[in-house]
Amino acid sequence: MAIRTLVWGENVHEHLNKVVHDTYPEGMHTQIAKLLSSDANISASTATLQEPEHGLTEAILAETDVLLWWGHRAHGDVADEVVERVAKRVWEGMGLIVLHSGHFSKIFKRLMGSPCALSWREAGERERLWVVNPGHPIAKGLPAHFELENEEMYGEPFSVPEPLETVFVSWFQGGEIFRSGLTYRRGAGNVFYFRPGHETYPTYHDDTVGKVLRNAVNWAYNPNNYPDITEAPNVPVDKALEPIVARGQGLHSAGEEGFK
Template structure:
């Protein structure tokens, strides 16, 4: 079965900024989907902030194996209810790839449980992205490093939890470095944060960036989901694996527990 991938785009800058519109006349989300299309193992759909329920309806997420998220100007406009819905799907096993300024998105901060803050500078600097884990599936087929001629600088410290793996580290012309490719697992869901992708530069027209994204989708995909991870069921004494006798007082008269 192909990996059902939903590309979520904020779709704000494309409507208001001519430079961004010229870079991405069909929207950043559609260009990202185009980069994924060369992998026959991936089927893509796109949606945006402006769609009902931001395009993240219960039905849409149920049919999504991997969600790609790009946001910047309108993080605060994403409804908290939708954030919780996405988080629950990640806990169940849906993959999540967060791009560039999505580090400040509600969903990434929710799953990281940290400020996700960093230093930045928009000056069109060259970025050299070093592969620090050459054996990682996300780095498959990549050279030891690749360069983006113009990008926004992100610099350390990056206030996120320690990752499972650091796949990429970036160097910028101004001298800063940044952990630009990080993996996490929350519940049963695989998460990858990938730094490049500032909207005023043509980053998502770069074929190496496309290779990273295709690799990331294949890595983040989990063929199994585990909705039971969201539950906290009571196990009655009579259903214990080993025979036991109930003793001592209990607070849970209805056996449902406090939530």
């Protein structure tokens, strides 16, 4: 079965900025899905902020193996209940790939537990991405480095937790560097942050970027979900693996749910 992949796009700049619209006339989310669809192992669909429940209903997320997230202008418009719903699916095993300005999204901050802040400059400068972990599956088939002629600069420090792995490091014409490809695991879910993707530049028309995203989807996919990861069952005394007798006073009655 193909990896069921959902590309979530804010879909705001495309309607407000002519440059963005001309670069992505069908929406950034649609172009990203096209990049993914060249891999026969990936079945890509899209959802946007404007749909009911932002296109991220419980039913849709239950049928999603990997979610890609691009947002920028409207981070605050994403409903908190939807953020919690997505976080739960990641904990259960859904993969999550956060793109570019998604570093400030509610879901990335929720899962990182940190400010996720950085420095930036919008000057269309060249970005050179170095593959610093060539043996990683996300780097499969990539050259030692690749370049994007026009990109927004992101600079360190990047206030995120120490990653499991660093796959890419970027250099910009202005001299800054940035950790541009970071992996994490949250619960049973694999998480990848990939830096490039400013909306006024044709980053998601780049073949190498497409290869990175396809590799990332295949890496993030976890066929072994853990649907009970958020449960905290009260194990009865008579169900203990070894015979025991309850002693002293407890706060809860037998079988009573605990506080969360």
